[in-house]
Amino acid sequence: MSMIEMQRLLSRVLTDADFRQVFVNDPQEACGAYVLTSKEVDSLKAIDRVRMESYALMLRDGRVGLGLKAFPVTSRLLPPDFHNFSMRYVSEYPPVPGPGAPMVLEAMTLYRFIARLVAEGSLDVPYLREVLEYEKNLFLIGNDLEVAALANACAAANACLPEDLTEDEVRRLKPCSGGHVLVSRFGLNVIELLSHLSNGRKPEACPEEETYILFLKIPHHAGVSISRLNKVTANLLGLCSGERTTAELLAELASDAGIASDAGKAELAVRCVGMLKQLVKSNIITFRQ
Amino acid sequence: MKNGLPHLGVGLGHRPPLHQEIIRNREHIDFLEIITDQHLYAVPEKSERLFESLKDFPLVPHGVGMSVGTDMPLDEDYLDRTARLLGRTESAWFSDHLSFTKVPDTDIGQLTPLWFTEEALEVVCRNVGQLKSKIDTPFLLENITYYFPLPNGEMTEAEFITRSLDKTDCGLLLDVNNLHINSVNLGYDPYDFLRSIPLERVVEVHIGGGQQMLGMLVDTHGASVHPEVWEILKFVVANSPIKGIVLERDQDFPDFREIVETLKTAREILASHS
Numbered sequence: 191m192s193m194i195e196m197q198r199l200l201s202r203v204l205t206d207a208d209f210r211q212v213f214v215n216d217p218q219e220a221c222g223a224y225v226l227t228s229k230e231v232d233s234l235k236a237i238d239r240v241r242m243e244s245y246a247l248m249l250r251d252g253r254v255g256l257g258l259k260a261f262p263v264t265s266r267l268l269p270p271d272f273h274n275f276s277m278r279y280v281s282e283y284p285p286v287p288g289p290g291a292p293m294v295l296e297a298m299t300l301y302r303f304i305a306r307l308v309a310e311g312s313l314d315v316p317y318l319r320e321v322l323e324y325e326k327n328l329f330l331i332g333n334d335l336e337v338a339a340l341a342n343a344c345a346a347a348n349a350c351l352p353e354d355l356t357e358d359e360v361r362r363l364k365p366c367s368g369g370h371v372l373v374s375r376f377g378l379n380v381i382e383l384l385s386h387l388s389n390g391r392k393p394e395a396c397p398e399e400e401t402y403i404l405f406l407k408i409p410h411h412a413g414v415s416i417s418r419l420n421k422v423t424a425n426l427l428g429l430c431s432g433e434r435t436t437a438e439l440l441a442e443l444a445s446d447a448g449i450a451s452d453a454g455k456a457e458l459a460v461r462c463v464g465m466l467k468q469l470v471k472s473n474i475i476t477f478r479q
Numbered sequence: 480m481k482n483g484l485p486h487l488g489v490g491l492g493h494r495p496p497l498h499q500e501i502i503r504n505r506e507h508i509d510f511l512e513i514i515t516d517q518h519l520y521a522v523p524e525k526s527e528r529l530f531e532s533l534k535d536f537p538l539v540p541h542g543v544g545m546s547v548g549t550d551m552p553l554d555e556d557y558l559d560r561t562a563r564l565l566g567r568t569e570s571a572w573f574s575d576h577l578s579f580t581k582v583p584d585t586d587i588g589q590l591t592p593l594w595f596t597e598e599a600l601e602v603v604c605r606n607v608g609q610l611k612s613k614i615d616t617p618f619l620l621e622n623i624t625y626y627f628p629l630p631n632g633e634m635t636e637a638e639f640i641t642r643s644l645d646k647t648d649c650g651l652l653l654d655v656n657n658l659h660i661n662s663v664n665l666g667y668d669p670y671d672f673l674r675s676i677p678l679e680r681v682v683e684v685h686i687g688g689g690q691q692m693l694g695m696l697v698d699t700h701g702a703s704v705h706p707e708v709w710e711i712l713k714f715v716v717a718n719s720p721i722k723g724i725v726l727e728r729d730q731d732f733p734d735f736r737e738i739v740e741t742l743k744t745a746r747e748i749l750a751s752h753s
Contacts, residue, residue, distance in 0.1 A: 193598050194550035194582065200629075201585035233594060233631045241627035241664075244693040248626075249589055256588070287586040289556065291520035292544070296588075338522040412525040 195224040199234065204246050205285050207277055214239060250280045256293055257300030260333075261325040263387050264304070267318050275312070279303050294333050301326045317396065320380050321387065324403070327372045331405045332414040338407055341370035345409035347476040355477070360463045363477035365439070366432025370407040371474055373424050375400065381418065409473050426465055430475045436466060481650060481682055484617060485571050487537055487723035489746045491738065492700075494728070498532075500735040505535055507739045512725045515542030515573065519560040530567065538568040539683070539723070541575070541652075547606040547620070548579035548593040558613045565616045571722075572682060574619035574652045577603065577643060592625035595632035595639040600646070607647040619682050620644065621652035624660045624689075624698040636661075637675035650682035655711040656698065656727075660689050663696045669711055678719040686712060686745060687727035700729035704741055712745070716752045724749060 199221065203213045213220035217235045226234075254276050258265045283299050304322055307313040331337055352359070378396040380403060386393045402424035406415040419427070429439050440462055444455050469475045488509030493501065501508060511533060518526045518540075530538070544557060565573060578590040593599045610618060622640060634642070644651055653676075662669040686709075688702030704726070715721065724745045728738060 193594075193596075193602060196594065197550060197579055198582045198584065200591070201582045201587050204587060204591070205585055229631065230594075233629050236630035238627040241695065244695065245626045247693065248697070249587065252589060285586045285588055286584065287581050289520070292516060292586075292588070294520070333522060333525075335520055335522060338524070410524060412522065412528045 192225050192227055192230060195226055196230045196234065199224045199226070203234075203242070204249055205280065207246070207281060210243075210246060250276050253280060253285065253296055254300065257296040259293060260297035260329040261301070261322060263384060264318065264322045264325050266387065267315050267321055268304075269313075269315060272313075275303075275307065290335070291333065294329075297329055298326075317378075317383055317387070320376050320378060321384065323374055323376070324380050324384060327374055327403075327405045328414060328416070331370070331372055331407050332412075337370050340368045341407035341409040341473065344368050344370060344476050345473045348470055348473055351470065351477060355467065357459060357463050360466060360477070361437040361440070361459075362435060363479065364432050364435050365430040365466050365469070365475050366478045367427060367430040367475045370409075371427070372405040373419065373427055374403050374405070375424070376403065377401075381416075404474070406472070406474055415472075423465060423469075426462060427469065427474065430466075430469075432478050436463065481680070481720075481722065484650075484682060484722050485537075487539070487571065487683075489742050489749060490536075490539070490723055490725045491742065492541070492725055492727040492729070493533070493538075494732075496732055497728070497735070497738075498529075500738075501536075502532065504735060504739055507742055508536065510537040510539060510723060510725075512539045512541045512727075513568070515540040515561060515564060515575070516544045518564050519544075519557065526567075537571065539570050539725075540564055540568060540573040541621075541725075542573070543576065543590065544580060545575035545610070546578070546580045547575060547603050547610070548577065548599060549582060549606075550598075550602045551583065553606050553609050555613075558610060562614050565614065570616060572617040572619055572650065573614075574621055574683065576623050577620045577640065578623045578625075590623040590625075592623065592627070592629060593639070594629040595634045595636055597633055600639060600642055603643050604646045607643075607649060611647075617650060617682075619650040619652040620647070621654055621685070622657055623654070624657040626664060626695055626697075628665065635675070637672050640676050644677060644680050649680075651676070651680045652683045652685060653678075653681045653715060654685035654687075655715060656685060656687040656689060656704070656708050659705060659708045659711060660696045660698050669707075670714065673711070673714060673718075678715060681715060681719045681721050683723045683725060684712060684715060684721055685725050685727055686741075699731075700727045701731040703733075703737070704744075709744065709748070713748055713751075716748055720753075721749070 203210045221231045221234060283303060288295050301322065308319045377398055379399045379401050383393065383396050402419040402421060404417045404419050408415050440459050444458055449455055449458055470477060490510035490512055491508050493511045493513050545553065576590045578593060580587050580590060620643060658669050658672060686704050687700045688704050689696045690699045690702050726741055
């Protein structure tokens with residue numbers, strides 16, 4: 191019984207352009223790698239090649255179309271000849287089965303591909319890198335099951351924390367962010383940019399402006415919270431790995447800022463502890479023992 | 480198998496871009512078909528929000544990822560998640576396709592034809608048996624569009640469908656647009672096909688539109704229902720007491736009034752033989 195072998199070969203012919211060419215040029219050679227009956231080989235050899243090629247093209251375009259659904263503004267920025275990259279996409283990222291929602295899997299794969307095209311200079315479109323990154327973060331945080339579970343877990347952990355922690359208590363705890371939070375740094379005001387692009391307007395020039403955007407999966411809710419952070423908060427959040435106590439973080443921050451006086455350190459502590467408690471209240475971080 | 484199934488009427492495939500119009504036009508839509516795979520791995524709160532907003536509609540899940548035709552056991556996790564979804568939606572039936580979409584090393588991502596052989600029939604029966612051992616909700620198999628047959632099979636598609644339904648005791652989700660497209664692309668009489676399959680097993684019918692591209696008629700779900708598809712529907716309805724008709728529209732969405740008119744036409748056809 192070799193039906194699975196026949197299905198494996200057919201699947202590869204349909205999704206792998208190089209292998210399909212081998213199959214078209216020399217089907218016997220292509221079939222040689224699989225354990226097939228002579229009837230199965232004869233059937234495969236007799237497939238309508240033109241229709242098979244058309245179907246393969248539909249599959250390829252279908253993958254790209256599915257992935258782009260996650261990035262609507264990015265899609266509008268892509269050049270009209272972006273489809274020329276489709277063959278490279280399916281070749282470099284063959285469709286391997288995996289657990290998870292098909293659209294999420296394809297979107298993340300397509301993101302990696304487009305990001306690589308931008309990085310290597312093959313796609314040189316103004317604002318594409320920023321818009322893609324923004325939309326990827328928004329989509330991932332809003333649609334990944336694991337992210338949703340982490341958000342709920344953070345909220346559950348915070349519900350167990352005492353209501354009003356003192357500064358001393360916070361100093362002993364380890365602030366911990368999680369996979370339900372993404373902070374990205376952009377070189378321009380990406381929120382304003384997206385507002386223009388979403389309304390069909392392309393800004394002439396977007397001035398450089400360091401912008402930190404927080405993407406937060408709201409616990410037990412379908413939505414994603416997006417907010418602009420200042421650099422200080424973004425840096426503090428970046429230190430919340432769950433491995434160091436607040437006291438240790440404060441020592442590092444004071445050292446980095448050149449704060450040596452007790453009064454200075456005390457003021458820093460008040461500010462930072464206040465910020466950390468606010469981050470806990472927003473379920474952006476939790477405190478670990 | 481059809482005994483005891485409710486008559487749902489005329490419904491629409493739920494698609495996110497149509498959501499608000501669906502809510503606004505509640506009185507024109509009897510039930511909704513949701514895509515199973517969009518909910519199996521979805522953030523629970525997202526699905527729940529959707530189901531809550533659609534609580535006035537009976538929901539019928541329609542999947543694309545079961546791959547009953549793949550010669551390997553069904554994915555148990557996929558089955559478990561499908562069972563949970565059905566528990567939530569309390570659907571009268573659910574469906575997927577008589578095709579394969581994946582093998583261990585490749586996810587084709589689209590419905591791909593089976594080779595109509597005894598071995599393939601055995602595989603389908605085994606896999607549907609596995610499905611039924613986990614899920615009590617009645618299951619329908621749908622005929623697919625395919626642009627190239629696998630030559631030199633051991634039986635016709637009609638015989639394969641007939642024997643699959645008979646051996647698994649499943650209902651048929653007859654996609655009359657798929658039938659029309661196949662009859663055009665592969666050159667056969669759709670009515671000969673209809674006379675060769677057990678129409679008494681048809682529970683639900685899909686209608687939709689295709690478009691010419693790549694030298695053939697393609698099942699895009701992006702166009703109006705072709706006149707010939709309406710005629711095929713009339714034949715089916717005249718010969719089988721079906722429980723539901725669903726319009727599938729996935730892209731190039733028209734003004735929603737056109738969709739409402741299409742549902743009205745389908746309802747008139749259904750009523751003419753009820």
